[in-house]
Amino acid sequence: MTARRPRLLLVSPVFHGYHRSIAAGFEQIGYEVVTHCYDHYSTVPMKLRNKVALELPEKVGVDRTGERRRWDTARALRALTEARPDRLLVIKGDSLGQAFWEAALALGIPVMLWLYDDLHRHDYSMEFLRSVGPVISYARSGAAELSAHGVNAHYLPNGFDPNLTAPTMRRSGEIVFVGSRYPNRVDLMEALVDAGLPVRAYGRQWSHHPVDRLRTWEVARPRVPAERDIPLEDAYRVQAEAAAAINIHGLQAGLAMRTFEVPGMGGLQLIDRPDVAEFYEPGHEVLVFEGTEELIELSRRVISEPAWGEQIREAGQRRSEQEHTFAHRAQTADRWWDR
Structure with missing residues (x-):
């Protein structure tokens, strides 16, 4: 029995x-x-x-x-x-x-x-x-x-769900951010736009859609190409297909969910927290930036050297599947x- x-x-x-x-x-x-x-x-x-x-x-x-x-x-x-x-x-x-x-x-x-x-x-x-x-x-x-x-x-x-989306080899060529809009995130995303990099943000607070402006009781929007809210499954896919996905924390104490989601789904993560080294090897499994200029430099490199980026994706995904689900x-x- x-x-x-x-x-x-x-x-x-x-x-x-x-x-x-x-x-x-x-x-x-x-x-x-x-x-x-x-x-x-x-x-x-x-x-x-x-x-x-x-x-x-x-x-x-x-x-x-x-x-x-x-x-x-x-x-x-x-x-x-x-x-x-x-x-x-x-x-x-x-x-x-x-x-x-x-x-x-x-x-x-x-x-x-x-x-x-x-x-x-x-x-x-x-x-x-x-x-x-x-x-x-x-x-x-x-x-x-x-x-x-x-x-x-x-x-x-935090962790990630390996069953949420199928692996993808498609690449959009964009630097993306999925999440809420805070001043430090706006500054970084607009700096990438000013540097001439292909970027896109996702979420109702970034979206230029009139419905989202009404929902958030706002008219002004950042100078960043943006899309509306997307379900978690689509966020996994978008960040996996991007040239790189940015993880911008701000003042929070712990590491965000996307810290594990982006490499877990085969994405290339640009993260602002050196303490990610507790979970991933910087430069080998994820990329760490400590300021705007370093973020711009790394973004340009992942776009111009896709083979280098693929090595980081593969290593980060292996580590995630082995330790961080x-x-x-x-x-x-x-x-x-x-x-």
């Missing part, structure tokens, strides 16, 4: 669909995974309620945080009751109220909280984090800070459950 696989309830924000990749990673190591996205409003009535009762009031300065928390908490409680899990993994969980956590801890099952963002972007108290069970941070410094406050904290870097991350986290 085949033993029943332990059932894991994964409670996660929608956030570009990363919950699917995380679920697949835990399924690969032997779990049956049930997923609940606490901020996914899937039906037409739910979408209307979200727009009318939450988003529109917030646009005019009315705080609806409490109502959103009550709504998301009630739905997550139903998911917890229906799933009857053996273990619970909560990703971020920033709109789940005390009633959810009390019900989860009352089940007596192992619970883990994965904060895949900087600590200052969460409003959890240290008292709560000490009580909830193992807490995972995507930044080594975040895990160290939590541990110093008595939290059972662990460092787990979500299955690798799930296997690491699986050792940390409180029993």
Whole structure:
């Protein structure tokens, strides 16, 4: 008789669909995974309620945080009751109220909280984090800070999903960036444009489309060729096919998802963080830039010397497949459950 696989309830924000990749990673190591996205409003009535009762009031300065928390908490409680899990993994969980956590801890099952963002972007108290069970941070410094406050904290870097897209040998010839628009990113992308390099940004905050201007309540846009939002699967493909994909971090503590996604999908990564050396060999598996002029120089070289770039792509992809998939991350986290 085949033993029943332990059932894991994964409670996660929608956030570009990363919950699917995380679920697949835990399924690969032997779990049956049930997923609940606490901020996914899937039906037409739910979408209307979200727009009318939450988003529109917030646009005019009315705080609806409490109502959103009550709504998301009630739905997550139903998911917890229906799933009857053996273990619970909560990703971020920033709109789940005390009633959810009390019900989860009352089940007596192992619970883990994965904060895949900087600590200052969460409003959890240290008292709560000490009580909830193992807490995972995507930044080594975040895990160290939590541990110093008595939290059972662990460092787990981001990863990539090798099953999300098929390998591609097509090359677009462009230097691309996929992600949110911040001032430092605008400066770098406009510098590449001014240097005469073929560049393209992807995302609603970059897009010149009139719908995206309305959605973001903005008229002005950077001097950068841009496309609209694209699904995660398309982002994998776009960055793989580019002459190079730029990874611009800013002030965040941990390394972004694309740190592992770009080389994992066979892309050539230009990254602004020397500490990537913990995971990839600079100059051999990824390319590190420490300023605008170095980024321009490396961009010109990857366009003019495609054979050199192909060697870096191949080495980075091998390293990713061997060490940095979500299955690798799930296997690491699986050792940390409180029993």
